[in-house]
Amino acid sequence: MKRILSILALCSLLLTACNSTPSETTTENDENALCSKEATPDPHLPAGDVLELAQTDEESAEAYKFVGNNDAEIIPVNNDQSYAVWWQPKDFDAAKDTVVVSLHGHGSWATKDFEVWYPQLTQRHMAYLGLQWWFGRSLEDEGYYEPDQVYALISEQLAAKGIPSGHVIFQGFSMGSARSYGVTLFDHLCGENYFGVSIANSGQWEDDYELYANTMAGAYGEKPFEGTEWILYCGEKDYNSYATGSREKDTCQGMSNTKDRLESLGGLVDLFIQDPTGSHGSFMLDADNVNQAMDEAEMILEDE
Numbered sequence: 001m002k003r004i005l006s007i008l009a010l011c012s013l014l015l016t017a018c019n020s021t022p023s024e025t026t027t028e029n030d031e032n033a034l035c036s037k038e039a040t041p042d043p044h045l046p047a048g049d050v051l052e053l054a055q056t057d058e059e060s061a062e063a064y065k066f067v068g069n070n071d072a073e074i075i076p077v078n079n080d081q082s083y084a085v086w087w088q089p090k091d092f093d094a095a096k097d098t099v100v101v102s103l104h105g106h107g108s109w110a111t112k113d114f115e116v117w118y119p120q121l122t123q124r125h126m127a128y129l130g131l132q133w134w135f136g137r138s139l140e141d142e143g144y145y146e147p148d149q150v151y152a153l154i155s156e157q158l159a160a161k162g163i164p165s166g167h168v169i170f171q172g173f174s175m176g177s178a179r180s181y182g183v184t185l186f187d188h189l190c191g192e193n194y195f196g197v198s199i200a201n202s203g204q205w206e207d208d209y210e211l212y213a214n215t216m217a218g219a220y221g222e223k224p225f226e227g228t229e230w231i232l233y234c235g236e237k238d239y240n241s242y243a244t245g246s247r248e249k250d251t252c253q254g255m256s257n258t259k260d261r262l263e264s265l266g267g268l269v270d271l272f273i274q275d276p277t278g279s280h281g282s283f284m285l286d287a288d289n290v291n292q293a294m295d296e297a298e299m300i301l302e303d304e
Contacts, residue, residue, distance in 0.1 A: 034148075034220060035190035040078075045135060047080035053136035054083065054111055063111035072114060072128075077153050082135065082145075084157055085110045087118075088127040094162040098301060099127040100169050101154055101195075103176030103183065105203075107134060113173075116284050120294060126169075129157055133176075144175075147182030147211060154183070155191050163194060166304050169297045170195040174240060174280065177203025181262070182211045188228050189220060196301040197270070199231045199293055201283045202238055204254030205261045215265065223266030229300050230262055231271045231293050235278020271296045 051074070054060045067074065072087035100121065104113040110130035121128050131153055133145040145153070158168065170187075172180030177200045184198045206212060215224060234252035252274045259269050273289055275282055283289045 034186070040149075045081050048076075050082045050132055050136045051076065051080070054109055054132065057109065057136065060109040060111050063109060063115045066115045066118075067111050070118065075157065077131070077157070078149075082132045082153075083110070084132065084153070085114045085128065085130040086157065086161070087114060087121065089122065089125050092125075092127055094127075095164060096167075097125065097127065098167055098169060098298070099129055099158070099161075099163055100171060101129045101131075101158070102170075103131065103133060103150065103172040103180060105174030105176050109134075109136075120290060124294065124298070127161075129154065129161075131157075144179075147179050148186055150179065151183050151186035151191060155187070155194065158194050159192070165193045166196040166301065168194040169197055169199065169294070169301070171199040171201060172203060173201045173283070174203045177201050178206060178209075179203075181205055181258075182209075184228055185211070185215065185220070185224060189224060193227075195228070196304055197229045197231060197297045199233070199297065200255070200258060201233045202235065202240065202255070202280055205258040207261075212261075216261070225262055226266030228262075228267045230267055230269045231273070231296055232259055232269060233273045233275070233278075233283045233289060233293060235275045235280065235282045237278060238280045238282075240280040270300060 055064050067085055067087075070087065072085055075084045075086055076082075077084050100117060102110075102113050102117060104110055110132040113130045114128055117128055117130075120126070131145075131150060133150050133153075135143050137143055170180065170184060172178070172183070180198055180200050180203070184195055187193060187195045207216065214220070232255050234255035236252055238252075255272070255274075259272055262269055271293065273283075273292060275286065275289055278286065278289065283293070
């Protein structure tokens with residue numbers, strides 16, 4: 001009798017296993033693994049080192065003074081291993097108003113990024129959060145936080161400021177744009193859906209980047225970007241490899257390919273600005289570009 005019961009129990013287990021879809025189980029496990037990541041301090045990076053460099057680096061030093069002169073806040077993050085810049089206008093209401101979260105470009109600084117964004121922030125009554133995700137030394141990939149770490153640090157600060165879901169315009173420039181797809185993926189699948197819209201500015205999707213390769217292979221579902229909204233920008237005279245995929249081309253092909261990738265994965269591209277005379281950085285340098293994108297972004301947030 002016991003043997004019969006054991007056989008019946010085994011059959012029941014087998015039937016349960018057969019009725020479950022392997023791809024669904026795999027996707028769920030992969031998503032859990034994706035969402036279990038968090039930012040951890042780098043044992044090789046001295047506390048305070050990045051912030052000290054921000055004050056002494058030739059490009060960042062003046063911008064660091066600009067931060068202080070305009071009442072922005074420098075917030076140490078990840079056990080003082082890096083920092084974030086926070087600024088808010090007078091009468092800012094965290095429950096209602098919008099925050100621009102920005103990821104600076106290759107080998108750059110959050111302080112400089114704030115300086116560039118400041119006119120838009122004051123004009124539109126928006127707060128700003130910028131993460132120093134480059135460590136100020138190596139320009140290779142290991143000199144930066146990965147998208148999962150970036151999102152963990154960003155979401156920590158947004159939670160501390162009491163920002164609700166859907167109230168963030170997230171922007172990445174150049175290498176920051178190239179990693180913005182991963183950061184948005186973490187916000188959408190794992191986080192609080194803070195990002196009402198993401199702006200990818202002159203930095204393309206890279207198929208050979210491990211996180212993106214896994215995404216394209218279906219590790220996180222068939223349409224992992226479904227529900228996300230995007231604004232893309234490129235300049236036809238941009239020779240930077242993060243935007244074009246080649247330093248020999250002055251086209252928007254890299255960002256056009258990005259549009260195709262996002263849409264194939266469920267994302268909605270609301271606006272794609274292709275500036276015929278734009279170079280690397282023209283999104284912010286040309287008021288027509290940034291105003292067109294920000295007007296669209298505000299409309300998207302209003303509709304949510």
